[in-house]
Amino acid sequence: MTDGTARGMWQRFEPVHDLVYFAPEARRAADGLGMRGYWMGYFALRAAPLGPVAPCVVTSSFYVFHPARVTRALPDAWGYAGPAEVLTARQEAMDEAMTRLFGVEATRSGTFAEAADLAWEAAAAADTTGRVLAAANQALRRPGRATARLWQALTTLREHRGDGHVAVLVSLGIGPVEAMVLKAAAGESDGAFLRETRKWEPADWAAAEQALSERGFLTADGALTGEGAAVRALVERRTDEAAERPWRALGAERTARLAGLLEPLARAVGESGLLPPGNPVGLTVREAVGR
Structure with a gap:
């Protein structure tokens, strides 16, 4: 069982991480490297730590993207800039984005450095x-x-x-499109936005809805059944449980301290308007702002 710490911390750190997807500095960095369009930049910036791996590896690890979405970006992106160059560019872009949003004084403060060190220790664990x-x-x-x-x-x-989260989905036999259908049915993201940005055809979405209906998870009009809501809750609970170790290692007192330091940052991102309505992350603007 989880005490809610992992979910609470996710709600605080996810908005700050999401700057790499939605901040204009990230797009400018990708464009500056020669990337062709948003998606080439997205896959290069996110996949760079893996090195110049084959598109199938990225498709597998990112889970919810149609293979065609990935192969339009990779490996071509590495012809414009290698992973090491991309990693440097994304680090610079995030410095610029955070300095703009949070302010020079805040980002150069001792408490900001404290947050960075606490987060680094948790991540290392x-x-x-x-x-x-x-x-x-x-x-x-x-x-x-x-x-x-x-x-x-x-x-x-x-x-x-x-x-x-992906491991939980696989263990429950919930495929990429089915996972997105359940997310949309739960009201966490916009279904059309998910399908179109992840490059799945309407027929793929319909097939996933049919499969979930046959398992008793969706009603005829696409709403979650009681069983579907229970499965969705199970996925989230197991995801939280699998994410607890860094916070156990950091300890309750220092985790609470980091949570407090991250709150104003998450709020600033939420209030900036950068997170689009129905965003695919599954984190609502209200969750990012309303604490």
Whole structure:
């Protein structure tokens, strides 16, 4: 059982991590490297810790993207910039984005450095066995700047949670499109937005809805049944349980301290308007702001 710590920390660190997807500095960094369009930049920036792996590896580890979405970006992206160059660019972009959003005084403060160090310690304690994205991020060198150190630590924690989430879905026989259908039915994201951005056809979505209906998880009009709601809750509970180790290692007192330091940062991101309604992360603006 979980006491809610892992979920509460995710709600605080996810918005800060998400700057790499939604902050204009990230797009400018990708464009500056020569990436062609948003998606090439997205896959290059997120997959760079893995090295120049084949598209099938990224498709597998990211889980919810149609293979065609990935192969339009990789491996072509590495012809414009290698993973090491991309990692440097994303670190610079996150420093710029966080400095703009949180302010120079805040990002250069002792409390910001404290948050970065606490987050780094938690990320270093994460068990990355069977968690490919988390392991690749955890292996990166510790940045000297507090902005880069905080963002990278939170990203390791985020991918650690995400890898665990994928493992839960696989264990329950819930495929990529079915996972998105359940997320949308639970009201966590916009279904059309998920389908279109992950490049699945309407027929793929319909087939997933049919499969979930046959399992008793969806009603005829696409709403969650009682059993479907229970399965969705099970997925989230097991995801939380799989994400607890970093916080147990950090300890209750220091975890609470980090939570308090992250709250204003999460709130600033939520209030910035950068997180679009129905975003695919599964974190509502209200969750990011309303604490």
